[in-house]
Amino acid sequence: MWLPKRLLRAVVTEGWHGLFRSPMATPPKLPPRFLHCTCCRRSHSPERSGGAQPSLxxxxxxxxxxxxxxxxxxxxxxxxxxxxxxxxxxxxxxxxxxxxxxxxxxxxxxxxxxxxxxxxxxxxxxxxxHPEEKRQPKAQPLRTAKFVKPELEWKTLQEASSIVSIVCGTSRIAWAHVDRSPCVQDWQQEECQHFMKGTYLASSYLEDVGAVVDRMPEADFYVVEKPGMSLQSATLFPVTVHMRTVEAMLFALLAGRAGDSGGVPRVLNMMRMAVGRHFGLIVGDSRTSGAQLVQQLMTDSVGRSGPRLAFPPTLVVRYRNAFRPHSWNQGEEMCDAVLQALAFYELLSDS
CATH class of the missing domain: 1.10.150.280 (AF1531-like domain)
Known part of the structure; x- marks a missing residue:
């Protein structure tokens, strides 16, 4: 590109911006441009009026x-x-x-x-x-028991004087009334003639479940076993529907019977697998029978001082032959009910 000598001299001495100003004009002095950095900008920016902090x-x-x-x-x-x-x-x-x-x-x-x-x-x-002014301590989170649902404060459960532990099977419902000692106060099971018979008639189920609830004693909490059944197996679907139906009816009937207790639920769920893990009854992903353990607990109640679980002599006589190997399938729900009650109290005391 050809440029006149005057313009070429301006480019050599002043750079390309010399082409765009008048020969007689004096270039303005521009302030230096700082990088867009917070530290640089603050260090070179003037103080705002009134922004100075008072001396300490x-x-x-x-x-x-x-x-x-x-x-x-x-x-x-x-x-x-x-x-x-x-x-x-x-x-x-x-x-x-x-x-x-x-x-x-x-x-x-x-x-x-x-x-x-x-x-x-x-x-x-x-x-x-002011050294006496201490930071307010953070509110400690409520300590809740994780082995029951809905979760309640640990202190609330420890104040319970007695519970009724309830286990539902495919043909019967068993329950155990156990106090804090722990000592078994009552222990029964009821045959339900309408269970798993044809269609799930609500009126028939309600008749069987209601009759069992009417015979249960008063207690601070009613603990219903929550079976851990998988819905992936189609063959277990009728059993799952049956268990969920009975469980829902137990909650509804027992909650109405317990009445208002200051917003604290009195009907709780306890996971079957949690009880099995507590007593070492888990083999693989399944829970084995606890009948042999219950039989040993009954024997210790008679022959030892300070047993793990105390049974009244009348119950020991009544059920001394109910949990032998040939009859386990007839009393499995009763075994589960008393083991669930014992696990409830031992988990509270262990923690």
């Missing part, structure tokens, strides 16, 4: 300044770490600053310590002047 020394009386400086200049690091916001690196920075520069002459000089700016220093000074 002007915020306190002479006596207060003396008390604050006395702590900052003479307290050991362990004492500084007890001041609010000074735990950790900040107290170490104060000790290093004192060793390098000597004592603080005034409060404003404290902001020269790394990590101690005006807002932090103000909180530190207030904590030094």
């Amino acid at each position: 020394d002007s915020c306190y009386t002479e006596a207060q300044r003396t008390a604050i400086l006395q702590v900052l200049n003479h307290a050991p690091e362990s004492q500084l770490a007890g001041v609010k916001l000074l735990r950790g690196r900040k107290s170490a920075n104060i000790m290093e600053y004192r060793a390098r520069h000597g004592p603080f002459p005034d409060l404003e000089s404290v902001v020269n310590v790394p990590l101690l700016k005006h807002k932090t220093a103000a909180v530190v000074f207030h904590s030094i002047l």
Whole structure:
């Protein structure tokens, strides 16, 4: 590209911008352009009017300044770490600053310590002047029992004097009334003639379940077993529907019977697998029978002092032959009911 000598001289001496100004004009002096960095922009931007912070020394009386400086200049690091916001690196920075520069002459000089700016220093000074003001402790979360649903406070369950443990089967419902000792107060099972017979007639189911609920004693909580049955197997679907139907009816009837208890539910679920894990009855993904364990508990109740679970002599005589190997299938629900009650109390005491 051909340029006149005058323009070429301007380009050589002043750069390309020399082409676009008048020969007689003087280029304006522009302020340097800083990078778009927060630190650079703040360091080169003028102070806003009225934005200056008041001196820290002007915020306190002479006596207060003396008390604050006395702590900052003479307290050991362990004492500084007890001041609010000074735990950790900040107290170490104060000790290093004192060793390098000597004592603080005034409060404003404290902001020269790394990590101690005006807002932090103000909180530190207030904590030094008012050491009796402690940070309000955080509200502790309620300790709830995870092995029952819905979850209740641990203390609420520990105050229960007795429970009724209920287990539903395909043809019967068993329940055990156990107190906190723990001691079995009553222990029964009821045959339900309409269970798993043809269609699930609501009226027939309600008649059987209602008759069982009417014979149950009063208790602080009614604990219904929650069977862990998979819905992936089509062959187990009728059994699952049956279990869920009976479970729903038990909850409805028992909740109406228990009445209002200050918003605390009195009908609870307890997972069958949780009870099995507590007694070591899990083999693979299945739970084995607990009849042999119940038979041993009954034997210990008669022959030992302070047994794991106490049975009245009348119940021992009544059921002494009910849980032998040939008759386990007739009393499986009763075994599960008493084991669930024992697990309920032992899980509370163990934790």
